[in-house]
Amino acid sequence: MTDHDHEPEHDDEPAVQPFEVGAVPSAKSIRRFTSQAANSRGGASIGSLLGGVYYAVISIAISAGIALGFAQAMRAALPPAPEVETPLTLSLATLVVVIIVALAGALLSLAGRLGPVGAGGAEAAWWLALPVDRRGLLRPAARRLPLLAGFVGALLVALLDAGLLADPGLRVVRVASTAALVAAGIVLLAAVGQSASVSRRSIALAGDVLLFLAPVAAVVLARVGWSVDEVPGAPWWFVVGLVPVIVLLAVLVDRRLGRIPSRTLRESGSVATQAVGAVVSMDSRELGRALTDGAAAPVRRWISPLITARGPVSALITADLVVLRRSARHMVQLVVAALVPVLVSTVPQLASPVGVLLALLVAGSVATSATGEGARRAEMAPILDRLLPLEAKTVRRLRMVVPAAAMLLWSVVAFAAVGRWASDVPGWIALGIASTPVWAAAAVRGSYRPAPDWGGALVSTPMGALPTGVATVLARGPDLVILGLLPVWIAVLLRTVNAPLLYSQIFLAVIAVAIASSIRTRSLMESLMDAQEQERAGARR
Structure with a gap:
């Protein structure tokens, strides 16, 4: 048998047969397919999912109730403010305002380090290369952090207000609603900056500066003797007026999702994935590395000569x-x-x-x-x-x-x-x-x-x-x-x-x-x- 006998009879026949080119699937169908594929390999049933959600909601409610009771008990145990003024004093309401401003700075810094919009892992490797509308692929990621920030912000500010300054009631509901809208707005503003090619390092630096200025301003106010008697509560008309502003920011972010570069999305998704994994595994060291490296400068304009390194010890x-x-x-x-x-x-x-x-x-x-x-x-x-x-x-x-x-x-x-x-x-x-x-x-x-030791008893x-x-x-x-x-x-x-x-x-x-x-x-x-x-x-x- 010669080598010619092994050759195919039709050399000009194409290796790939003709097929029909269908319509490009929508972004929503691609997200649904990815979710179904992940769920089929995860082995989790609907009952276990509902049980996990129920467990998380109950745990959050119990933790919030305990924190609120502790804050109210501490408020009741606080001594009244003395009538005689000392050279350096600050009212409790002023301190609460400073804490709220510091929380806003920390939220902006965190949003800058995490993205806030990102696509990590398989999403970045597969989704970003598809010839589909990127807005539809990134919408869940763009909603996740603003909703989480609004929930956490409302919970923390409500605990501060109800536990230390006021009795529970309509004021707490109004304050919590305002905090939720403002927190979501801060994250949305960071997303707008990300879509405008503002570096995540600049957004994080702006948050760090605000966090730095909050206690410094409090010390200055204490030196000049200026304080507020109570935390100003936003009226209902202001809370209602914030809703269309947040909606406009959300629409603006949604329309600009396609402008975010793929490199920024991959970096943000990688940092967010690393941070979530560190939180789930309770590894504070890995969480700190993720947040620090997430806003690190990729290129430095100057290099230190390290003149102090003269030996092993000094190095x-x-x-x-x-x-x-x-x-x-x-x-x-x-x-x-x-x-x-x-x-x-x-x-x-x-x-x-x-x-x-x-x-x-x-x-x-x-x-x-x-x-x-x-x-x-x-x-x-x-x-x-x-x-x-x-x-x-x-x-x-x-x-x-x-x-x-x-x-x-x-x-x-x-x-x-x-x-x-x-x-x-x-x-x-x-x-x-x-x-x-x-x-x-x-x-x-x-x-x-x-x-x-993850190999031991759990x-x-x-x-x-x-x-x-x-x-x-x-x-x-x-x-x-x-x-x-x-x-x-x-x-x-x-x-x-x-x-x-x-x-x-x-x-x-x-x-x-x-x-x-x-x-x-x-x-x-x-x-x-x-x-x-x-x-x-x-x-x-």
Whole structure:
């Protein structure tokens, strides 16, 4: 048999037979087909879906009720404002207004980092290349974030107003409606900017600037002695007038969806997918990386010569300093966190030992999270840690240098405000300086915490199935703040600083640094259980 026998009889016959070219499917049918394909492979039934929605609604309602009851109980427990004015005071209503403005800035920054319109994963790979109307494909993504922002904004502002300033009633409904419309409008404005080719970094920067100016303006108002007696409530005609404005913004965004470049849609969708995955898995480190990298500049106009990197030690410290300096979100986070104790100590109704202590702990934890970005990136990609000739424990100690320097500045501002509240500024500044290593150790310990064991037993939560040891993993870092700052707790509750408390704080700071320098990934409870199992195994032999 020759090679000619294997050849087809009709060489001129086309490989693809003629077929009819049908009409291009609509965007809605493509979305429906994608949804049906995903549901068929997901294995979830309608009953399980309804059960999950019911579980989520009940959990949100219970959480909102508990938060509202706690806020009202705290409002009832607040002391009345003193009749004698102090040199630096701020009314509670003014503080609530500042919080609302800061929330608006945070929402704008978040909308800029997440898109707000995006297409990630398979949607970006398949949908954006189809010859169909892109508006129909992107409409669900364009509606998702404004609706979510409106719901969360209404809930938070209603809790602030009903819990701290007013009794529940029609005023709360009016305030919640206004907050929902304004929050949705902010996200829609960000979407309009995205459709006009405004960079997501610029939108996020505008939100960061607004978030930065809110507490600064509050401090200025406290210095000049100007405050508002109550939060101005929008009348019903204003709320009704906002509805057509939001509708017009939504229509404008819908008409401009086709103008958004594919590259921007892919980037926004990738960041949103990464953020959602981090929230579902309760990974705060991954969430911080998503929000930070989502608004990072793709190209830098100038390159730092890094003249401070003269060896392994200085190179590691310089790398952490550059990471912190290049993140505008973390710098704003540090400033805002430093001004929180200042504002709380100037509001007469909040300037109690418990209120000041909560302000210190919460603001300090937020500032600590901002300083640990270098260590968090090193935990994800330990390239520099492996290249430099340094011991692992030494690397972790060096990772505390930048957090310690940043928290030293934070402590001077925050504890000076507490010292003014307690009439002993030098003593409280000394206590704040002594507590600085604890904050730095907590930042490094939290950054290098191990991932939860997803292969073990799972428990059902509102966030889905989570490992049983996830609480232990998330506690690494905050546990040092709780235990290492016990002298600060006592000093604030007693409203005094003395030598024993100062010496105790220094001693606990040394212990905290030693704990954070350890390269052991297992918790103390797990180590004790392993030791007991080894003892039992030895006894059986």
